[in-house]
Amino acid sequence: MITIKVPCSSANIGPGFDVIGLALSIYLELRITVDESRTDFDAPLNCEISYEGQGAEEVSRDATVNLITRVALYVLKCHGQSQFPRGTHLHIINPIPLGRGLGSSGAAVVGGVMVANEIGKLGLSKARMFDYCLMIERHPDNVGAALFGGLVGTYLNELEPEDTQRKEIPLAEVLPQPAGGEDTGIQPPEPPLNIGHYFQFTWAKEIKCVAVIPDFEVPTSKAREVLPKQYSREDVIFNLQRVALLTTALGQSPPNSDMIYKGMQDKVHQPYRKGLIPRLTDILSSVTPDSHPGLLGICLSGAGPTILALATHNFEHIAEHLLSEFEKENITCEWMLLEPAYDGATATHSADPTPATFQQEQQQSMTYADAGVSIDRGNELVTRIKSAVRSTARPGADATIGGFGGAINLAAAGYKEAPILVQAIDGVGTKLKIAFEMQKYDTVGIDLVAMNVNDLVVQGAEPISFLDYFACSKLDVDVAASFVEGVARGCKMADCALVGGETAEMPGMYADGEFDAAGEATGCIRQGVKVLPDVESMRAGDVLLGLGSSGCHSNGFSLVRKVLERAGLKFTDQAPWQESKTVGDALLEPTKIYVKPLLAITRRGLVKGMSHITGGGLYDNVPRMLPSHLAAEMEIGSWPVPPVLKWLKRAGKVRSKEFARAWNTGLGMVLVVDKHRAETAKDILEEWGEKVYEVGKLVKREQDGCVLLQLDEWDEWD
Numbered sequence: 260m261i262t263i264k265v266p267c268s269s270a271n272i273g274p275g276f277d278v279i280g281l282a283l284s285i286y287l288e289l290r291i292t293v294d295e296s297r298t299d300f301d302a303p304l305n306c307e308i309s310y311e312g313q314g315a316e317e318v319s320r321d322a323t324v325n326l327i328t329r330v331a332l333y334v335l336k337c338h339g340q341s342q343f344p345r346g347t348h349l350h351i352i353n354p355i356p357l358g359r360g361l362g363s364s365g366a367a368v369v370g371g372v373m374v375a376n377e378i379g380k381l382g383l384s385k386a387r388m389f390d391y392c393l394m395i396e397r398h399p400d401n402v403g404a405a406l407f408g409g410l411v412g413t414y415l416n417e418l419e420p421e422d423t424q425r426k427e428i429p430l431a432e433v434l435p436q437p438a439g440g441e442d443t444g445i446q447p448p449e450p451p452l453n454i455g456h457y458f459q460f461t462w463a464k465e466i467k468c469v470a471v472i473p474d475f476e477v478p479t480s481k482a483r484e485v486l487p488k489q490y491s492r493e494d495v496i497f498n499l500q501r502v503a504l505l506t507t508a509l510g511q512s513p514p515n516s517d518m519i520y521k522g523m524q525d526k527v528h529q530p531y532r533k534g535l536i537p538r539l540t541d542i543l544s545s546v547t548p549d550s551h552p553g554l555l556g557i558c559l560s561g562a563g564p565t566i567l568a569l570a571t572h573n574f575e576h577i578a579e580h581l582l583s584e585f586e587k588e589n590i591t592c593e594w595m596l597l598e599p600a601y602d603g604a605t606a607t608h609s610a611d612p613t614p615a616t617f618q619q620e621q622q623q624s625m626t627y628a629d630a631g632v633s634i635d636r637g638n639e640l641v642t643r644i645k646s647a648v649r650s651t652a653r654p655g656a657d658a659t660i661g662g663f664g665g666a667i668n669l670a671a672a673g674y675k676e677a678p679i680l681v682q683a684i685d686g687v688g689t690k691l692k693i694a695f696e697m698q699k700y701d702t703v704g705i706d707l708v709a710m711n712v713n714d715l716v717v718q719g720a721e722p723i724s725f726l727d728y729f730a731c732s733k734l735d736v737d738v739a740a741s742f743v744e745g746v747a748r749g750c751k752m753a754d755c756a757l758v759g760g761e762t763a764e765m766p767g768m769y770a771d772g773e774f775d776a777a778g779e780a781t782g783c784i785r786q787g788v789k790v791l792p793d794v795e796s797m798r799a800g801d802v803l804l805g806l807g808s809s810g811c812h813s814n815g816f817s818l819v820r821k822v823l824e825r826a827g828l829k830f831t832d833q834a835p836w837q838e839s840k841t842v843g844d845a846l847l848e849p850t851k852i853y854v855k856p857l858l859a860i861t862r863r864g865l866v867k868g869m870s871h872i873t874g875g876g877l878y879d880n881v882p883r884m885l886p887s888h889l890a891a892e893m894e895i896g897s898w899p900v901p902p903v904l905k906w907l908k909r910a911g912k913v914r915s916k917e918f919a920r921a922w923n924t925g926l927g928m929v930l931v932v933d934k935h936r937a938e939t940a941k942d943i944l945e946e947w948g949e950k951v952y953e954v955g956k957l958v959k960r961e962q963d964g965c966v967l968l969q970l971d972e973w974d975e976w977d
């Protein structure tokens with residue numbers, strides 16, 4: 260199947276009559292299949308048409324009449340092909356309102372040329388396709404925008420007299436009856452080369468488009484008839500000045516509303532079209548950046564009647580006002596918030612969904628599976644993960660799947676008096692991208708649990724239950740099962756029960772082969788026990804203990820990927836910092852789960868505060884556990900930096916300060932303990948297998964909550 264998508268457009272943008280066009284985010288979609296084996300085929304020109312969307316009642320399904328197929332046939336004929344390949348089916352999905360100044364005909368013309376290019380295998384460049392479009396839609400602004408995308412300025416060549424004559428041959432004369440005109444046969448006049456050109460202007464990302472679309476049509480041909488043949492020099496200069504200003508102003512960030520508002524004034528077409536659009540002049544002058552903050556400018560979209568307001572915010576307010584202005588004339592409108600469509604027209608090829616024709620397909624009864632959601636795959640997954648989930652059961656939470664919600668009996672979990680509940684929610688982040696690249700999904704579930712339960716335990720809470728959320732476009736049972744098994748392993752490490760979760764199969768939401776994952780953990784603190792950090796108890800001189808990390812954990816992976824890209828390393832290459840592993844495998848080392856050792860020292864009252872070192876590193880996370888008058892003074896060199904982090908710092912030439920923000924630098928946890936109890940805490944933690952370092956102490960705070968001494972030591976590696 261070939262799928263062609265063409266954006267709608269708003270032409271003129273005020274002063275740029277027949278010059279400026281802006282492609283916008285409503286797309287005409289054309290799906291083409293060719294089934295030459297069909298024997299029941301007697302559609303005109305060999306092309307069957309089906310249609311849905313705007314204009315479904317009025318647009319012809321006859322290929323000799325329909326604008327898209329007529330345009331396609333013209334282009335095919337110019338290349339010696341007199342009709343469509345046998346068994347061609349064109350399915351048109353058109354959300355662009357017709358005759359409203361949003362370039363529905365421009366999109367149809369571009370779509371027709373693209374259809375011919377694809378099914379005729381013509382190999383035309385977009386520049387040449389532009390020539391064909393201009394043979395039909397004579398003004399280049401809307402077809403230029405739809406074809407090339409973004410904000411375009413278009414211009415036409417000065418043509419030779421014979422070219423002009425060719426250019427002015429109307430479409431009706433190159434296409435067969437009944438569309439009108441004579442059939443010029445297999446060789447209609449071809450467009451001259453390079454008729455049209457375009458330039459793409461910058462568009463400031465902050466600018467969005469409010470389109471207010473009245474419920475009546477103004478055919479573009481009519482809206483052109485009302486324009487004068489000649490203009491005064493003053494009016495022409497007025498518009499030239501505004502165009503020069505506007506095309507630059509629309510690219511500036513932040514946008515200057517005064518410049519844009521003035522730059523969108525026009526004396527060439529809008530004043531003459533007021534007879535076709537009730538109260539047009541009043542409506543255009545009824546909003547200004549002063550009266551409606553956020554507004555940048557306003558104009559008639561194309562030949563109208565749609566009004567286009569450019570704005571950075573306050574969209575609803577602006578739209579409501581314009582709606583109420585039209586209402587004074589008893590005209591109802593709908594409004595849409597649109598964005599520029601930067602890519603212009605696109606064509607993609609994919610396998611046919613089924614050998615059935617569209618008509619047959621449309622008569623078949625539809626199922627959820629047809630829409631891409633398989634209940635059966637979902638059920639298969641539940642069966643596959645049942646035992647892994649069951650293995651996480653703990654007192655108070657039996658971890659069976661199938662209920663509408665996971666039940667927890669806190670009394671049975673050992674909390675006779677109502678405890679304090681602590682909850683945390685987090686995702687894995689872009690570490691998932693590495694799992695996709697390596698097609699290794701069994702460890703990122705551990706990361707997910709770690710990110711959540713480590714956040715709970717630093718507050719002194721014992722994790723009791725966990726819920727996970729797995730979202731993808733198409734459920735691959737093997738991938739999802741492997742992921743959930745990882746989650747279950749993480750839960751066992753933290754001694755919490757996986758009491759439920761959600762697998763969301765949402766066609767079209769995520770890239771193929773990718774998924775997103777998030778999780779939520781709930782933990783308890785016994786009544787009467789302090790929620791950590793206990794900032795009142797902290798004193799200058801308290802010792803800071805650091806617990807070794809297993810590597811990057813689950814943070815800083817966007818930078819990791821950038822560094823690797825710059826170093827030219829693939830995930831399958833040998834890791835320069837660990838020769839026994841590939842880059843991908845080494846980076847997928849799961850985040851350490853510190854729950855059991857930390858609960859062991861918390862229960863003995865040995866710790867005053869703990870900080871989980873995640874995004875923001877030591878600088879941002881350590882101060883989160885401290886009172887405002889104390890700072891953590893940490894000595895670089897008092898803990899080892901893991902080889903992976905050293906390598907990343909060196910390869911990315913990451914400055915030391917940035918290094919201590921992007922990654923954990925080798926410490927997954929930093930704890931505050933009384934200096935007389937530090938040894939006991941350290942012994943217990945080491946018994947649990949932790950690598951424990953005395954990394955500094957609390958001092959009176961001067962300015963920053965975390966001070967790293969001898970920071971240049973890290974720079975010496977470079």
Ligand SMILES: Nc1ncnc2c1ncn2[C@@H]1O[C@H](COP(=O)(O)OP(=O)(O)O)[C@@H](O)[C@H]1O
Nearest residue numbers: 326353357358359360361362363364367478479
């Ligand atoms: N998807 C489409 N398929 C066939 N014809 C179309 C399609 N879209 C637009 N047209 C034709 O273009 C006409 C509207 O063109 P025009 O008056 O230029 O208004 P617009 O401002 O929407 O481009 C419609 O009445 C219809 O004949």
Ligand SMILES: N[C@@H](CCOP(=O)(O)O)C(=O)O
Nearest residue numbers: 270277360361362479561562
């Ligand atoms: N410059 C033309 C643009 C017409 O665009 P459409 O989207 O209304 O077809 C004009 O103003 O006539």
